[in-house]
Amino acid sequence: MRKQPSAAAGPRAKALGLGIGGIILFFLIWEATPRLGLVSDRYLPPASEVLVRLGQYLTEAAFWKDVADTMTSWALGLAIATVAAIIVGLIIGSSRFLRRATHTTIEFLRPIPSVALIPLAVLIFGTSIESTLLLVVYASFWQVLLQLLYGIADVDAVANDTAKSYGLGRLARVRYVIWPTALPYLMTGLRLAAAVALILAITAELIIGTPGLGKQIALTQSGGAISSMYALVLATGMIGVLINLAARILEKRVLSWHPSVRGEVVL
Amino acid sequence: MSPLKRVAYFFGLPILLIVLWWALSFGSTNFFVPKPIELAQTLWTTWIGDRFVEDVLPSLGRLAVGLFFAIGLGIVLGLLIGSTRWLRNLLEPLLEFFRAIPPPVLVPLLMLLIGVNDSMKVAVIISGSIWPVLLNTVEGVRAVDSVLNDSCRSFGIRGFARIRYFVLPAVTPQIMAGVRQSLSIGLILMVISEMFASSSGLGFTIVQFQRNFAIPEMWSGIVVLGLIGLGLAIIFQFVERRVLHWYHGLKEITHDS
CATH class of the missing domain: 1.20.5 (Single alpha-helices involved in coiled-coils or other helix-helix interfaces)
Incomplete structure (x- = not known):
């Protein structure tokens, strides 16, 4: 992303205003569609009804319990996947032989859609939180690992050789040469993985029925509590926005020393 | 070597x-782990023949239609929104919100609105996989080189020609990055829409095997999904090399110098 030359406060505020306007406009259209009878309110309740329901949810302990369940599987899965990917990535990345030898295997395993593992998860773990974790970890592991491997491949050969000739050992080189180079890539991977992990956490709850927001959505849908279902969908969207924001802030913090924030690698 | x-x-x-x-x-x-030879045999007997025509092909068809519309709409809307400043400002927060909604929750929602049928499954795929393409296109259009932009203007290149020869090539690397994400989301949604509400299709069949404890068959289904994912990745790489060969070449040159 490139920053525009520091815009005056005027246009900025205007853009913000328009953005808020867009959201209001969206809710107005949503409100009007069932009210005018374009879509039956049995399928699409008016926005006001859903927002009121969402407000009620925010005061219910059961709702926060579901949020906590979802966020626990998200955080735990993401943490396991990230740590595993960093360890595996540093090991594979530090040797040319391993990089070449694992290439096909990684390219084969990576595109397997994690939802393919749903039956397996059900079979082994049933509807406990481990099922969710299996899917979340599998999906987010590849995101982090791949970006990290790109990052390690990007290490400047001259810098590495210089470090070598100054007598830095393998570990010291990992710490002072490879790690700083790969960190921006790692953060990109982490940001992508954070979003994917939420998708998979909700999916597992929706399909398998492990406790969390996804399960509630399935329950409200089959129980015909339509405005509750829409309210929960809005809630998942808000969690998604918060996660994206947090990931971006973290990225900026961690990479504040970096001359440019890099984009995703296109390969 | x-x-x-x-x-x-x-x-x-x-x-x-x-x-x-x-x-x-x-x-x-x-019981849970099949032997390699057994799995290979099951793969052959289970998926080649009727089931391929009845379950796999329709699933792949829905995926193809869904992705086609998601990518097409994403690019067109992205170009439109990206090149109109007020529209971009108006819609950007809203689009960010839509992207942040985990796409699988749209399955029960669209089931209500459309009913359980093929168009619902296609709609699920479109509504989930359009966002990476759309937002990347918007972002790409915004970040086009301002010198090239001014040159275009002073040469009087505008309208369709401007889009075709300036904007689209400039944005293609970003679009392809978005498409790559869209493909994997599309595949996930294809499976989920069939697991949640369906009586046929790849996702349904695999879950059915698992419920009946047909373990080798279930594993073979996982392998089939993996192969589809791999196939998509290979097709994508092929297309990307063709579409972006100039870009990779350019990057190599700037890296060397």
């Missing part, structure tokens, strides 16, 4: 893993 060595690198680890799997499962009677 000699060709022999290259082949060894390519097949070495996969063969090693399969041999390991074979050796470990040789004497085992573990």
Whole structure:
């Protein structure tokens, strides 16, 4: 992303205003569609009804319990996947032989859609939180690992050789040469993985029925509590926005020393 | 590298893993883990024939239609929103919100609005996989080179020609990055829409196997999904090389100099 030359406060505020306007406009259209009878309110309740329901949810302990369940599987899965990917990535990345030898295997395993593992998860773990974790970890592991491997491949050969000739050992080189180079890539991977992990956490709850927001959505849908279902969908969207924001802030913090924030690698 | 060595690198680890799997499962009677040969046989008998025509092809068809519309709409809307400043400002927060909604929750929602049928499944795929393409296109259009932009303007290139010869090529790398994400989301949604509400299709069949404890068949289904994912990745790489060969070439040159 490139920053525009520091815009005056005027246009900025205007853009913000328009953005808020867009959201209001969206809710107005949503409100009007069932009210005018374009879509039956049995399928699409008016926005006001859903927002009121969402407000009620925010005061219910059961709702926060579901949020906590979802966020626990998200955080735990993401943490396991990230740590595993960093360890595996540093090991594979530090040797040319391993990089070449694992290439096909990684390219084969990576595109397997994690939802393919749903039956397996059900079979082994049933509807406990481990099922969710299996899917979340599998999906987010590849995101982090791949970006990290790109990052390690990007290490400047001259810098590495210089470090070598100054007598830095393998570990010291990992710490002072490879790690700083790969960190921006790692953060990109982490940001992508954070979003994917939420998708998979909700999916597992929706399909398998492990406790969390996804399960509630399935329950409200089959129980015909339509405005509750829409309210929960809005809630998942808000969690998604918060996660994206947090990931971006973290990225900026961690990479504040970096001359440019890099984009995703296109390969 | 000699060709022999290259082949060894390519097949070495996969063969090693399969041999390991074979050796470990040789004497085992573990119900959950099929033996490699057994799995290969099941793969053949289960998926070749009727089931391929009745379950796999329709699933793939829905995926193709869904992705086609998601990518097409994403690019067109992205170009439109990206090149109109007020529209971009108006819609950007809203689009960010839509992207942040985990796409699988749209399955029960669209089931209500459309009903359980093919168009619902296609709608699920479109509504989930359009966002990466759309937002990347918007972002790309915004970040076009301002010098090139001014040059275009002073040469009087505008309208369709401007889009075709300036904006679209400039944005293609970003679009392709978005498409790559869209493909995997689309595949996930294809499976989920069939697992949640369906009586046919790949996702439904795999869950059915699992419920009946047909373990080798279930594993073979997972392998089929993996192969589809791999196929998509290969097609994508092929298309990307064609579409972006100039871009990779350019990057190599700037890296060298």
